[in-house]
Amino acid sequence: MTAPLILNDVISADCTLWLAVSLGIGMGFLLERAGFGSAKKLAAQFYFYDMAVFKVIFTAIVTAMLGIFLLSRTGFLDLGQVAMVGTFVWPQVVGGLILGVGFVIGGYCPGTSVVACATGKLDAMLFVGGLVAGMFLFGELYPSLQCFADSSSLGKQTIYDYFRIPYGAVVLLVIAVALGGFWGAAVVEKKFAYLKPKDRPPQ
Amino acid sequence: MTKEQKRYMNPYWAGFGLGLVLLSSYLITGRGLGASGAFASFVSWVMSNIAPDHIAGNGFFEKYLAPERAAHPLKDYLVFQVIGIALGGLVSGVIAGRVRFSIDRGPQAANAARLALAFAGGILMSVGAQLARGCTSGQALSGGALLNLGSWIFMICVFVGAYLTAYLVRRQWL
Numbered sequence: 001m002t003a004p005l006i007l008n009d010v011i012s013a014d015c016t017l018w019l020a021v022s023l024g025i026g027m028g029f030l031l032e033r034a035g036f037g038s039a040k041k042l043a044a045q046f047y048f049y050d051m052a053v054f055k056v057i058f059t060a061i062v063t064a065m066l067g068i069f070l071l072s073r074t075g076f077l078d079l080g081q082v083a084m085v086g087t088f089v090w091p092q093v094v095g096g097l098i099l100g101v102g103f104v105i106g107g108y109c110p111g112t113s114v115v116a117c118a119t120g121k122l123d124a125m126l127f128v129g130g131l132v133a134g135m136f137l138f139g140e141l142y143p144s145l146q147c148f149a150d151s152s153s154l155g156k157q158t159i160y161d162y163f164r165i166p167y168g169a170v171v172l173l174v175i176a177v178a179l180g181g182f183w184g185a186a187v188v189e190k191k192f193a194y195l196k197p198k199d200r201p202p203q
Numbered sequence: 204m205t206k207e208q209k210r211y212m213n214p215y216w217a218g219f220g221l222g223l224v225l226l227s228s229y230l231i232t233g234r235g236l237g238a239s240g241a242f243a244s245f246v247s248w249v250m251s252n253i254a255p256d257h258i259a260g261n262g263f264f265e266k267y268l269a270p271e272r273a274a275h276p277l278k279d280y281l282v283f284q285v286i287g288i289a290l291g292g293l294v295s296g297v298i299a300g301r302v303r304f305s306i307d308r309g310p311q312a313a314n315a316a317r318l319a320l321a322f323a324g325g326i327l328m329s330v331g332a333q334l335a336r337g338c339t340s341g342q343a344l345s346g347g348a349l350l351n352l353g354s355w356i357f358m359i360c361v362f363v364g365a366y367l368t369a370y371l372v373r374r375q376w377l
Contacts, residue, residue, distance in 0.1 A: 004233030011231060017283045019232055024287020026224040027236050027340070031288070032295035034218075035211035039307040039321070043376040046369035055214035056221060057344060063222025064348035068229060083234040085336050085346055087353030092342075095335025096357040098327050100364025105372055106324015107307065109339035110332065111238035113325070114285055115292030120304045123321040130325020131239070135246040137326060138333045142263035149334055157352040170350055182215075197310045197377055 003077040028115050037115040039107025039123060040197075046104045048192035051185035058178045069171045089152040106130065225348055234280070235345020239338035241285040242329060243267050248276035263333075309376040320375055 005011045006019070034056050035041040044050035071077040103109055106127045108116055113131070116124030138145070154162070160170045211217075228236055247267035250258045258264040266272070273279040296302040308317040332338040335357045337346065343361060346354025 003230040005231050007233045016232065016280065017278065020280045020283035021287035021290070023224060023228045023232075023236060024284040024289075025291035025294070026227075026287075027221065027284075028288035028291025028293075029295045030212075030217050030220045030224065030291075032292040032299070032301070033212040033220075034214055037292055037296060037301065040309065040376060041211070043369075046365045047373070047377060052211075052214040056218040057339075057347075059215050059218025060222035060225060060344055061347040063219050064225040064229070064344075065350065067222070067226040068348060071230070077230060081233050082229055082349065084349055084351055085342065085353060087351065087356070088336065089353070089356060092335045092353045092357040093360050095331045095333070096360025097331070097364035099331030099335060099338065099357075100361040100366075101368045102324045102327030102331055103339075103361065104324075104365040104368045105375075106321050106328055107375075108321075108324070108328075109238075110242065110328060111236075111288055111338070111340045114238060114288045115296075116307070118289040118292040119296035119302045122304060122306050123308065123317050126318045126321040127325040127328075128242075130322040130327075131242045131329045132246055132325075133322070134326035134329025135243045135333070136250070138330050139243075139246060139250065139258070139261060139263040142261055145334070146262060154352065159350045159352050159355060162352050167350075174350070195377055 002075075003071065004081055007081050008078075027111065028118070031112055031115045032119065036112045037119045037121065037124075039116065039121070042109075042112060043104060043107050044196070047195045048188045049195045051189055054185055055182060058181060062175055062178050065171060065174060069167065084156045084158075087154040087157040088150065089154065091149050091151065094148075221344075222348070225344060228345075229348075235341060235348070236284065237281045237337065237341035237345065238285055238288060239329065239332040239341060240267075240281040241279065243333065244273075244276050244279040244282050251276065309374070311377070312375045317375060320372065 002008045006013055006016065031037065034052060041050065042053055045053035068077060072079045108124055108127050110131060113124045113127045117128055160167045225236055228234065244267045247264045250264050251268050268276050293302065306314050306317055328338070335342055339361070342354045343358040347358060
């Protein structure tokens with residue numbers, strides 16, 4: 001048996017959309033559990049008094065990264081069959097900066113805004129309206145943006161291949177950075193605790 | 204936080220759970236988690252119905268309408284993933300007693316300003332995610348776990364962009 005299961009006929013491809021829903025349920029459930037259906041909780045990351053966004057993202061990355069690394073080393077997971085987005089340096093730098101600005105202005109990212117909509121946040125519904133408008137805008141501007149969007153391509157590129165460091169060494173490095181980050185997060189949360197707004201009664 | 208609202212889950216446990224969901228996604232389907240693409244599929248489908256001539260030859264809309272991608276633009280993997288995200292969020296919210304109509308904002312912010320900024324943020328989010336070929340879930344989280352070079356460049360830039368802007372919109376949140 002080899003993973004990805006659906007690409008090796010262990011699981012039928014007819015199940016694809018059901019799997020998409022099921023994995024989405026797991027993701028949405030955990031995002032809401034963590035408090036990420038609240039823009040205030042998410043935005044707190046950028047004022048340092050609650051670093052939950054960093055903690056959740058980095059714990060998730062370390063968990064999945066370790067699993068992928070170990071299971072590919074044992075031969076169970078064929079990494080060659082795993083979908084990976086190509087690296088386009090400048091579009092990803094500019095896109096990341098714009099998305100970061102949108103995150104702190106809008107209070108959500110796409111996944112968390114869906115969770116917030118499902119739990120009744122009116123601001124998240126406006127945010128989703130903005131997502132739809134933004135997709136329309138990007139589509140309309142695409143003919144003039146395409147040249148930049150497809151520039152500085154490095155193909156499908158991993159950190160370990162690009163810098164010619166062993167895969168396992170990068171895994172260890174990311175774990176070390178995450179652990180250092182978790183320690184740092186606790187320090188800054190204490191330092192910036194005074195920024196936390198007093199809980200107000202529901203509107 | 205009122206009495207009937209349960210406290211949020213410990214972020215490390217939530218992150219561990221999310222990591223297992225992401226790992227399962229790679230092991231079962233060979234792809235990561237995602238969200239923003241669903242909105243691109245939706246908009247492309249709307250455009251193909253109201254202005255098919257206008258979008259003809261536009262590589263963006265045509266990518267999301269391509270029959271190789273999905274039999275119908277809305278029978279797309281990420282559209283279904285987003286439906287699941289909403290369901291999962293709703294279930295967790297109901298269990299915790301956190302489902303009610305509200306506007307989430309800091310104590311000093313006006314509702315109208317918050318709603319306007321939410322809309323503006325959504326627009327920026329879509330443009331950024333399309334340029335970067337993924338959002339926080341599709342790029343930062345899913346690509347991050349694969350040690351995808353572009354995903355890490357993207358993730359660092361997301362934090363840089365947000366921290367650089369945070370001071371300007373502090374009245375919305377603090």
